[in-house]
Amino acid sequence: MIRKNVDALAKAGRLSVVLTDEGVAAAQPAFFAAAFGNAPRLTVVRGERAKSVEVFGQVQEFLAQNRITRQGVLWVVGGGVVGDLGGFTAASYLRGIDYVQVPTTLLAMVDSSVGGKTGLNLPSGKNLVGAFYHPQAVHISTDFLTTLPLREFAAGMAEVIKYGLLGDAALFAQLEKTPLTPASPELSAVIRRCCQMKADVVRADEFERAPEGGRALLNLGHTFGHAIEQVTSYTAYLHGEAVAVGLVGAARLSQKLGLISVNEVARIEKTLAAHALPIRLRETLPVTALQAATTRDKKNRADGVRFVVMNALGVAATRSGIDPALVENVWRELGAT
Template structure:
């Protein structure tokens, strides 16, 4: 897993580096930045600081560091202000570099801080969770949450580079690894039937020899989609396909206050919901829905709500989703396992029936 790939975006293209341990590459990049007169600072969270303290010290030395609380609630206006104040206190100029080490929350927060400080400074992603490695660190979506919904404030702003190191996964809690697998399953379902079949036939673990290639495949799939539809402007399909399971999942997260489910867990329920919605629309069979349920269960992901939630609240949260258009809620559905499409104009009663099948009341 030493070869890299490039997210092709013309003058804004950037590399994704794959390795077991990124420390040497980071030290080299920092040295080169210093030689060019660029100042570097580090953003991470308390969980990473505790689990990866040795890595942080070895890789980043004594550069200024801001450590924020771990968890989805860190994606807030308050945390964004803390990062801006940190950058200002360290006199970071437009040539400065913000290194962001952590999972998807840190990547979203740090990327948005970089996009908005001095109208844009460089940042580098060092994802430490499986979910961030295969999804959120690639593609330039940055942002924070509001009380009204998830990721309602943000920007498309790409990193200078992404360093993916699989050694981080050895210390990742099993629940976090499972949450990351929800995004891997998503990629198989939306556009890679061979990957989906592989996931159904083999249960991957952090130590599995096949995992690095799967991570790289997910990054390649996302890079290809982002290159074709960077800012999710395609009338149908395009980058919106990456939201498979997320319209449902984001509603679950919002209604539960971002505390009951990890993002990947909510996406797992969302994938089960997307499968059922697709069946109700006559696109896939009950047997295919059962296959989705089985692969979610194989990775200890919830395929239904853990506790009853209000259908009315879930429907209201879905209606506020940032991906909606003038013609209403836009869902990603499955024409087959491995082939997704966007669909608007679905009757609310059909969506409500899906929620009820998954345990909403």
């Protein structure tokens, strides 16, 4: 299917170029040959380091060196990091060219490839530079998951569990009862359900401007998770792993606010652990640094840090003005000092 699209674009005089990372390039050489032939390809470093201003410049120069015009198409093949990088590059090069997402990780399939959020990290925080810019298409194939390391699959499951907790109690109950694996026959249906949920939320609040709720609900667990990533310099945790700990943080905060029960917190932690995800910090991190990182989160507003909490399993809401001491207690329960 992809090769037919690439060939059709070529016949219409539209050049295709490809962006990927070292891990995907090494794992899928046959796919690249079959799908893109001799199309120019740039392979960047893998991991969060690729979402930097420096690598962004390299991708821009790659497009310029290949004389890409506004009729060109950037094919972005990889996980969420490459997807964010490629999407922002497409949004800004020549003030916008078309791009297509080909997600190769579970996390990218269910979350980052859908919705049009693109961006880069700065030393001061995650995703502080970016744009809303939708791909022309998203090609999802679970075949990529056959070569995905199990740790990466588990990281993607954090986002799947997030969807259950924020808006689909039945999905959470399904995952609670039977952990999902790459071989699960229901995997494709779960991916489709997550994409549909995200599309529905984005359609209602594309630019995250709703005063309460809206697209911000998709950030359940991310205020805690982004702080963990920043304090550890994006090297100790995969994004989904940080989100998993963040989901525990959001659950414990919700319980302290009187919204959910201790038993429900335990159910969330048990489900995350059953999917090989961390539920506590792996190493001791300073509370002061973590608290400071939450104040730099891009979702914050004038009334302070904006958290996503759970009113019930499957029902999320945004909440600002939470006592910092309460949040500090949560961090300490997660293992910070």
